[in-house]
Structure formats: structure tokens, C-alpha cells
Amino acid sequence: MSQQKQYFKSAFSVDNVIFGFDERALMVLLIKRGEQPYQNYWALPGDLVYPEEDLRDAPMRVLTQLTGIEDMYLEQTKTFGKLNRHPSGRVITVAYLSLVNVNQVKLVPSSFANTVRWFPVKKIESLAFDHDEILAYCLNSLKQSVQQKPIGFELLSESFTLSDLQDLYEAILDTKLDKRNFRKKILSMDILIDTDELQKGVAHRPARLYRFDQNKYDYLKQNGFSFGI
Amino acid sequence: MSQQKQYFKSAFSVDNVIFGFDERALMVLLIKRGEQPYQNYWALPGDLVYPEEDLRDAPMRVLTQLTGIEDMYLEQTKTFGKLNRHPSGRVITVAYLSLVNVNQVKLVPSSFANTVRWFPVKKIESLAFDHDEILAYCLNSLKQSVQQKPIGFELLSESFTLSDLQDLYEAILDTKLDKRNFRKKILSMDILIDTDELQKGVAHRPARLYRFDQNKYDYLKQNGFSFGI
DNA sequence: CCAAAAGTGTTAGGCTTACACCCATGA
DNA sequence: TCATGGGTGTAAGCCTAACACTTTTGG
Numbered sequence: 307m308s309q310q311k312q313y314f315k316s317a318f319s320v321d322n323v324i325f326g327f328d329e330r331a332l333m334v335l336l337i338k339r340g341e342q343p344y345q346n347y348w349a350l351p352g353d354l355v356y357p358e359e360d361l362r363d364a365p366m367r368v369l370t371q372l373t374g375i376e377d378m379y380l381e382q383t384k385t386f387g388k389l390n391r392h393p394s395g396r397v398i399t400v401a402y403l404s405l406v407n408v409n410q411v412k413l414v415p416s417s418f419a420n421t422v423r424w425f426p427v428k429k430i431e432s433l434a435f436d437h438d439e440i441l442a443y444c445l446n447s448l449k450q451s452v453q454q455k456p457i458g459f460e461l462l463s464e465s466f467t468l469s470d471l472q473d474l475y476e477a478i479l480d481t482k483l484d485k486r487n488f489r490k491k492i493l494s495m496d497i498l499i500d501t502d503e504l505q506k507g508v509a510h511r512p513a514r515l516y517r518f519d520q521n522k523y524d525y526l527k528q529n530g531f532s533f534g535i
Numbered sequence: 536m537s538q539q540k541q542y543f544k545s546a547f548s549v550d551n552v553i554f555g556f557d558e559r560a561l562m563v564l565l566i567k568r569g570e571q572p573y574q575n576y577w578a579l580p581g582d583l584v585y586p587e588e589d590l591r592d593a594p595m596r597v598l599t600q601l602t603g604i605e606d607m608y609l610e611q612t613k614t615f616g617k618l619n620r621h622p623s624g625r626v627i628t629v630a631y632l633s634l635v636n637v638n639q640v641k642l643v644p645s646s647f648a649n650t651v652r653w654f655p656v657k658k659i660e661s662l663a664f665d666h667d668e669i670l671a672y673c674l675n676s677l678k679q680s681v682q683q684k685p686i687g688f689e690l691l692s693e694s695f696t697l698s699d700l701q702d703l704y705e706a707i708l709d710t711k712l713d714k715r716n717f718r719k720k721i722l723s724m725d726i727l728i729d730t731d732e733l734q735k736g737v738a739h740r741p742a743r744l745y746r747f748d749q750n751k752y753d754y755l756k757q758n759g760f761s762f763g764i
Numbered sequence: 765c766c767a768a769a770a771g772t773g774t775t776a777g778g779c780t781t782a783c784a785c786c787c788a789t790g791a
Numbered sequence: 792t793c794a795t796g797g798g799t800g801t802a803a804g805c806c807t808a809a810c811a812c813t814t815t816t817g818g
Contacts, residue, residue, distance in 0.1 A: 316586060318547055318616075318627055357545060357625055361616025385614045385629050387547075387590025396586055398547055400614050400627075469797075486799070487781065510795040511788035534780095698770075715772070716808065739768040740815035763807095 316396040320364040321352035321437065323383075323401065323444035324373070326408035327461040331426040332477040333408065334441065335372065336433070338421040343393045344434035348425070350441065352399065365402040372422060374412040379405040379460040383447045384440075391436045403444045405460035452478050453535050455527070456497055459518040465501055467513035468492065475535055483535065491535065497523045545625040549593040550581035550666065552612075552630065552673035553602070555637035556690040560655040561706040562637065563670065564601065565662070567650040572622045573663035577654070579670065581628065594631040601651060603641040608634040608689040612676045613669075620665045632673045632680075634689035681707050682764050684756070685726055688747040694730050696742035697721065704764055712764065720764065726752045 324335040336348040351372055355364040362380070369378055380402055387398040413422050427445060431438065452458050458474055472488050492498065498516040505512035553564040565577040580601055584593040591611070598607055609631055616627040642651050656674060660667065681687050687703055701717050721727065727745040734741035 316545075316547065316584075318545065355545075355616070355627070358618065360618050361614065361627060382613060384611060385590065387584070387629070389587065389589050398584070398590060398629075400616070467797085484782075485797090486783085489798080490800095491780095505789095505797095507790085508796080509790040511797045513797055696770085713808070713810085714770090715810085718771080719773095720807095734770095734816095736817085737769080738817040740770045742770055 316398065317354050319352050319354045319397050319399040320361070320368065321350040321399050321401050321440055322365045322368050323350055323403050323441055324369060325403065325405050325427070325448065325461065326411065326424055327474050327477065328408045328424065330473050330477060331428070332474075333424040334427050334430060335411075336423060336425050336430070337372075338423075339434055340421065347432070347434035348423075348430075349434035350401075350437045351422075354397075355400075361400065365400075365404070369404055369406075372413070373406060373410075375406055375410055379457060381447070381451070383444050386436055386440060388436065399440075401440045401444060403447055405457060407461060407463060409463060449479055454533055456495070456518070456523060456533055465503065465515040465517050467505060467515060469513060471516075479535065488535070495526070495531065495533065497526065545627065546583050548581050548583045548626050548628040549590070549597065550579040550628050550630050550669055551594045551597050552579055552632050552670055553598060554632070554634050554656070554677065554690065555640065555653055556703050556706065557637045557653065559702050559706060560657070561703075562653040563656050563659060564640075565652060565654050565659070566601075567652075568663055569650065576661070576663035577652075577659075578663035579630075579666045580651075583626075584629075590629065594629075594633070598633055598635075601643060602635060602639075603643070604635055604639055608686060610676070610680070612673050615665055615669060617665065628669075630669045630673060632676055634677075634686060636690060636692060638692060678708055683762055685724070685747070685752060685762055694732065694744040694746050696734060696744060698742060700745075708764070717764070724755070724760065724762065726755065 326333040326335065335351065337351050339345055339347050339349050351368050353364060353368050355361060359367070362382070365380060366378070369380070370376055381404070383401045383403050385398060385400045389396070391397065391399070408424065427441075430441060433441065452475065458471075458478065461474060462470055468489050469485075471492065472483055472485065475488070476483055497519050499519045501515045501517055503515045505515065555562040555564065564580065566580050568574055568576050568578050580597050582593060582597050584590060585596075588596070591609070594609060595607070598609070599605055610633070612630045612632050614627060614629045618625070620626065620628070637653065656670075659670060662670065677686075681704065687700075687707065690703060691699055697718050698714075700721065701712055701714065704717070705712055726748050728748045730744045730746055732744045734744065
């Protein structure tokens, strides 16, 4: 085989780190591999990039197939290309991070049903391939991103309390935050809309519900603002 | 041809945005293409990734071949994979940013000689392929990085004055900085060593020369510090 | 002695952090 | 009435930003 042809004995894939937030824990969606290599290992969902498909469309396709979600937060993080990362051949993989609301996810039934599951990110280990490394990298990216722009709202329901938001940030950053300072900071950014509604049926003083204001956010993004937590 | 085989009709490449700093301007190393497609266009140096080479080794190889430099600052930035970005076929390319000292660069003579040149980053336009987009992305990455960690020293000679450093930051960030505040900030980071030497042969008060202290930097990186300019 | 760039401190305002108690609800 | 989490303000310290003059050298 000619040297030139060699270049084409490789493939590229995408792998998707899909974050959700549930019961105060940051979760990641994993699939259980049914085949060799790494049979029965848990792995990040991914696929080869189709020959006639834009790179970015590949992780969108994977995510939609898996969860039914059509428009999602999706961010390319890093490309992993060690020579022997895939036992069956040369595969370079582009990692994507996405954020979804776990309640909107309808895990596809049938064949997938038993093999797709949410895992608390803190309890994940020994994934297939180099997926531990990819997950660690994406988790770190998320920590960085969340301190620079108000992503994270994608993980919550449409309306949420400030405590929900704080729980989320604490889960992502793996730290405790001061309640008063957190609220001051978030409200001063002027990206939340007070819905004038309250929580119902909770055994304590009900909290106000807020929505994320995409328009204000877009405006601030253009005109520059900071988002350090 | 089977569907499976289709996946292997693609290739991956790397493209290298090599920054230098000269005469107070931020520069980028470009090559002039000798062949179709985009014959006679200027382009970012790059190559296909060899089948038996780690991904990261590819941009190192390109850079060493082009400049003779063996160890360089090298950072993966983003992977570009639009379907038609390369007219001859499906090529996904991983962009890398590197920083070199222009004085250490020995542009390889012979065949390359006339076709490799430093360009002021502000004057570059109409590159081959999607290289304008790649360059813009990497320039923006550099602006971000330089405000979070003290990269940039790679662009200067081993010893430099605080004004050199300020000129560099101003070129990268495309802004003016306050001299007193800049000095206070940099010196307070405690990552410079005063060489106790002075500039020579300048027609004004000679400036102190400093060196970057890699050890202190590594220590601070581990123990956390911020680097906002 | 002139031109050129080096070098140097202070102040005001804004942001960050630390910290403790009362409130509204369901059980 | 108790348990639970919701909601609120202030003060100290730190960091940032604005700002102008003297020093040293070569020509």
C-alpha cells in the first residue's frame, strides 16, 4: 500500500460528554458497550463522523438519537489523538461537551434501554478507551466555562429558584458558595427574570421562581461583562 | 464501495498558527502554496497527520522542519471540520497555536526559502482554505490565554525589559496599557528574575533586564494564582 | 543641552469576602 | 410549634484604574 493510501486508513469520531443535573448531583450520560473492544465497559456516547456530514453535526446526531433533544448546548472541547487510543485502528476523536435538562431527556427505549444511564460524575471511573481522560478534560472545561459565561441554565428546568442555581454551581465547581454573595452576584448580572411565582408544596417558605433572560444575556455578551462566581 | 470503507476516505491534518514578535508587531509565519488547490495563496503551515504519529507530534514536526526549533510552546486550539473546507476531499484539521522567538527561527533555506515569511498579524487576509477563520480563532485564543497564564515570554529573547513585555502585551491585546500599573502587576506576580544587567547602547536611560522564572511560575501554577492584565 | 524612554506612589472607587438572623410554609 | 430552607445588609480589605514628574543615557 502506498504511503499516500496509508493516510486514509484512519477514521475520526466524536465523543459526547453529556452533562445533566439531578438530585443536586452533576450527572453524565453513559452507554454500555455491547461489542468488542471494551465489551461491557461503560463509555461516552460517540460515533464515527459520516463522510457527508459537518463535524459539528456528528455530536448533534448522537445526542438527538440518544435523548430525543433537538437543540442543545454543544461546545467542542478538545481532540484526542494518541496513536493507540483505539485498539482497532487509528481513530482520532473530537470531544464535545453538552448540557441538557435531565427531565427533557427521553432515553430511547428498545435496544438502548438497558444500556444508557445517568451516572453521578463523581462516581465514574474505568470507562472504555481514553474516556476517563476525556471526561476529566470536559469536566474541567465546564468548570472554566461556567465562571466565564452563564452556561448552566441549560441544566435546569425553565424556571428555577436561586437555591437551585446555587446547588448547580456548587456541584459543578465542587465547592460551597456563600448564599448572600451568590445571590448578589447573580442578580447584579441582570440576566434573570423574576416570574413572580413561588414554589408550591414545599415544607418551608416557598422560593421565588426565575427564568433565564436570553436577550439580556446576548446583549451583555456583545457589550462585555464578567461572570466570575 | 461499502459504507464502512467510506469512513476511511477522509484524512486529518494539522495547521499551525506560529506567532512571533518583531519590531513591536505580532507576526505569524505563513507559507506560499506551490500547488493546487489555492496555488500561490499564502497559508498556515500544516500537514497530514502521519499514520504512525501521535496527533500532537504532527504540529511539532511541521514546526521543527520549518524553523529548526525543537521545543516550543504548543497548544491545541480547535478542530475545523466543515464538509467542504478542503476542495480535494474530506479533511478535518486540528489547529495548533505556537509561540516562538523570531530570532531563534532559522527559516529553512533551499526549496522553502522564498515561500516562508513572517507577516504582521494585522495585515493578513485572504489565506487559503479556511485559514482566515483558523487564524482569527487562534488569535483570540492567544488573547484569552495571555490573560490567564504568563505565556508570551516564549515570544521574547531570554532577557528583556519590562517595556518589551508591555509592548508585547499591547500588541497581543491590541490595546494600550498603563505603564505603572502594568509594572506593578507583573512584578507582584513574582515570576521575573532581575538579572542586574542593563540595556546597552540605547539613546536614553537604559532599562533593567529581566528573565522569566520558570520554577516560580510552575510553583504558582500548582498553588493557584491569577494573571489578569 | 536636548530627545528619548525608564522608572516610580498615591488615591478613589469598586469588587470581594465574611458573617447571623428573621420569615413563610407544611407537617 | 417545630423543622426546613428562603431571604436579606453591612463593613473591611483588596484590587483596579487613573494620573505626572524625575532620571539616565546617547547624540
